[in-house]
Amino acid sequence: MVKEKQVEKINVSDEMYLFRPCAGTNKYPGIVSSSLEVFPKLGVDVEVSEEQTCCGGFLTFTSVAKPTSTMPAVARNISVAENEDLDIITLCNGCYTFLTEFSHFMNENPPVKDTVNTVLSMIDREYEGQSDIYQALEIFYKLRDEIEEKVERPLENMKFATHYGCHYLNEFKKTAIDDPHMPTVMEEIIEIMGGEIVNYPENRTCCGTGLTQVITNRDQVSKPHTKRKLDSVKKSEADAVVVICPYCLSQLDRMQVNFNYRDVGRYDTPVIHLVQLVGLGLGVDLQRLGLGAHAISFDDFLEKLNSQEEVESE
Structure with missing residues (x-):
């Protein structure tokens, strides 16, 4: 709340x-x-x-x-x-x-x-x-009415799984604007741009990149933790995962390639920072969004988004 x-x-x-x-x-x-x-x-x-x-x-x-x-x-x-x-x-x-x-x-x-x-x-x-x-995230929520008014590229029929990250929700609760157990602000921002939110059981689970664990217990703790979350995302059939932290993005994005290489599963869900997603919705040039730097390709995501735009324009 x-x-x-x-x-x-x-x-x-x-x-x-x-x-x-x-x-x-x-x-x-x-x-x-x-x-x-x-x-x-x-x-x-x-x-x-x-x-x-x-x-x-x-x-x-x-x-x-x-x-x-x-x-x-x-x-x-x-x-x-x-x-x-x-x-x-x-x-x-x-x-x-x-x-x-x-x-x-x-x-x-x-x-x-x-x-x-x-x-x-x-x-x-x-x-x-x-x-x-x-x-x-907080600035976007405060300006949510402006975002809704300025959407140029609606995210309709696109499904998103959200991931807030531990350090925002739990580390400094005095200033966080949302309930750490039932956050909704990111979902509201995505929905006003036309996106659909999908629920998945591991929604509040850490991405797995707790810095001490990812360094000292990478194989024993970090990777299995990330895999469990990605398995949950995969079952949700989300078109993308939305995060508000670059470290969460890196872990959830790049570990998919790692798992694919090790042949412990097939993962292909792109991960995007909220500021990039808002930019997408507001019509920012794709080159400025920098999606090409992500390990998991956005080609299928953008093809689906573009096909929705073509249907609406007909």
């Missing part, structure tokens, strides 16, 4: 700061290029900065670095947006969780914030804690 009071707090400005995720820049560049097209179509100009670095989440999640070591890096990243007086849109659950959790921790613990700013003063920066941090 949607937390309406939390939705009311979302402040969508004419200009916002786009925090680019590592996996969404290197593995799936279409996520970022789609964002640069989609948000302006919805009346939000997005700024990016070469001053941005990785959020630092990978180092903490894998216990390579202590949170106290990466906190100044988080604060420096946020200060880049603060210098422009902009709120932040994230495209990755890890980035969202890490920036949100650490910013709240610093804001609620002034001595920690002061210590961090002592470090930042060495590079002439300061963290103020004024920029709000949003998942792109």
